[in-house]
Amino acid sequence: EEQSVEVPVFSAASYVCQRHTGQPGHNPLLTESLAVLAESAELNGDEGRGLAFRRSEALLRSLDRRVQGMTDLRGLPCLGEHSRRVIQDVLVNGRSSEVEETKASSRYKAMKVLTGVFGVGVKTAKRWFTEGICLKHYADLNQPVTRDEADSVSVTVEAAVCSVLPGAQVTLAGGFRRGKTSGHDVDFLITHPDEGKEEGLVRKVVACLESRGFLLYHQTTKNTYQESAQGAGRPSSNMDRFERCFSIFKLTNGGDPRDTRRAQEQAEGREPDQTASAGSRPWRAVRVDLVVSPISQFAFALLGWTGSKLFEREMRRWAVHEKSMTLSSHALYDKNQERYLRASSEEEIFSHLGLEYVSPSGRNA
Ligand code: CTP
Ligand code: MN
Ligand code: MN
Ligand code: MN
Known part of the structure; x- marks a missing residue:
């Protein structure tokens, strides 16, 4: 050499x-x-x-x-x-x-089945799902979500959000925002330019989606976030406290004979799907996360919900160890100055942390 x-x-x-x-x-x-x-x-x-x-x-x-x-x-x-x-x-x-x-090893294979479906740890999967829900949609949820399907879900979510709260903004987050071409689920972050208007929005959106027949399963949690003098959340806690909904969508393929999933399978030379009887019904189940953030926390929420998990984790570690700050999906707290650092864009957060900006496509750690 x-x-x-x-x-x-x-x-x-x-x-x-x-x-x-x-x-x-x-x-x-x-x-x-x-x-x-x-x-x-x-x-x-x-x-x-x-x-x-x-x-x-x-x-x-x-x-x-x-x-x-x-x-x-x-x-x-x-x-x-x-x-x-x-x-x-x-x-x-x-x-x-x-x-x-x-x-x-059989242990690895067995665990893969579960985490492969949900893209989350076994504990989380067990917490969120009853076994029935898991089994019922297993074959569909085991199929990666394509970018086309994510876009199709986007259209549905935007329509629902817009009809219950005009002016609200829907942003595709998670792996798809990082440019991934497939994922375990589709993540959306919702906000409204007028602080406070977003309160209770998840419930309204869910009710709307449900009435239109788009939901197979949903579990909503309320926003429990409050700023405290101690700083932005515990660094050990990955869970944020936004109002959110963990759901399973009924994604219809709109009668299009060129079902995107089949087309992709063919393109990749895979066997057609035998597990889900997807061919005989015009829809399939897709995991969707809906998260609502007040506009004042939006930049932090967007950063937090864009991921990847390791990237987020490392940013938090950097904040604590190199800058004496705590970062969460809600806020950034400077322990030396004893105050919160506001930001209205992701760029500002990187800058507060003394980091060069990394665009979403560079966060695929
Ligand atoms: N996230 C979070 N709080 C949760 C769940 C997820 O802050 N309770 C964050 C994760 O840390 C991640 C982002 O939201 O940064 C998206 O999570 P997830 O959908 O699990 O992963 P993706 O990166 O989108 O990858 P995948 O394609 O597997 O969905
Ligand atoms: Mn995701
Ligand atoms: Mn998710
Ligand atoms: Mn219901």
Whole structure:
């Protein structure tokens, strides 16, 4: 190799939120391997270990070229001993035996079924769903949501929101805002330019959607957020307190014979779906999250609900450890100045935190 020993092949900042992380990156084999181990650790309730693998995965995904050998990784942060061992295995043997064994284990496979459907941890899935709901829509929910389907849900949600509160704004958040072409669900953030008008909006929107026959399941929670002198929420709590609705939509394909899902399956060369009898009925179930934020918290809510989870988590860690601030989906609190820092855009929040702005497409950590 021509590469000089002194000049590192790659360099990377140590916090995920200091970097641009796209999808899927230049090292898919490595990142997929680390993702399996991260998942497995998470499923086993070992969060610390899961997080370590997630950080390694994100680091590799942020690299702008393919890793050729272990020497390329010299000086890079976030890569622990275990991750490096796995990477070496894959680089040398084309596969990691630990990853293969993990994937083959029945525990991993069983857990995958559940988390694969909901895109959430097992605990969350159990909390939100009765087994009946889970089984009833299993086949549909197990199918990734396409961008076309997300757009179709957007149209329905916008129509409902607009009819119950004219002037309200609907923003597509979550993975689709980050430019992902498929997802577990569709996330929407709703607000109104006049503070206070948004109160109770979720219930009204849900009632409207329900009356129009678009909901198969919904569970609404009230807004319980209040600013406190102690600062913006507990850093350990990932859950925000917005008024929100966890729902399952009945997405009709509008009688279009070119069902987007079938078209995509064909394009990808997959077998047509045998589990859901989707071909015999003109609709399918899609997970949708609706969240309502007051306009004063909108920038924080948008940042929080755009994700990814790891990106958010790293931003919060950066805030606490590097800036003595606490960041949540509601607010940013400066512990030194003992005051909240307001923001009306995501850019302002990055700037308050002394971070370079990372656009949504770069937050796919
Ligand atoms: N989120 C949150 N509070 C929750 C649930 C989710 O703040 N109670 C945030 C997550 O941290 C994430 C974003 O909302 O940043 C979207 O969550 P989710 O839909 O679970 O993940 P996506 O990134 O959209 O990916 P997917 O395609 O799997 O849905
Ligand atoms: Mn989502
Ligand atoms: Mn979601
Ligand atoms: Mn109801």
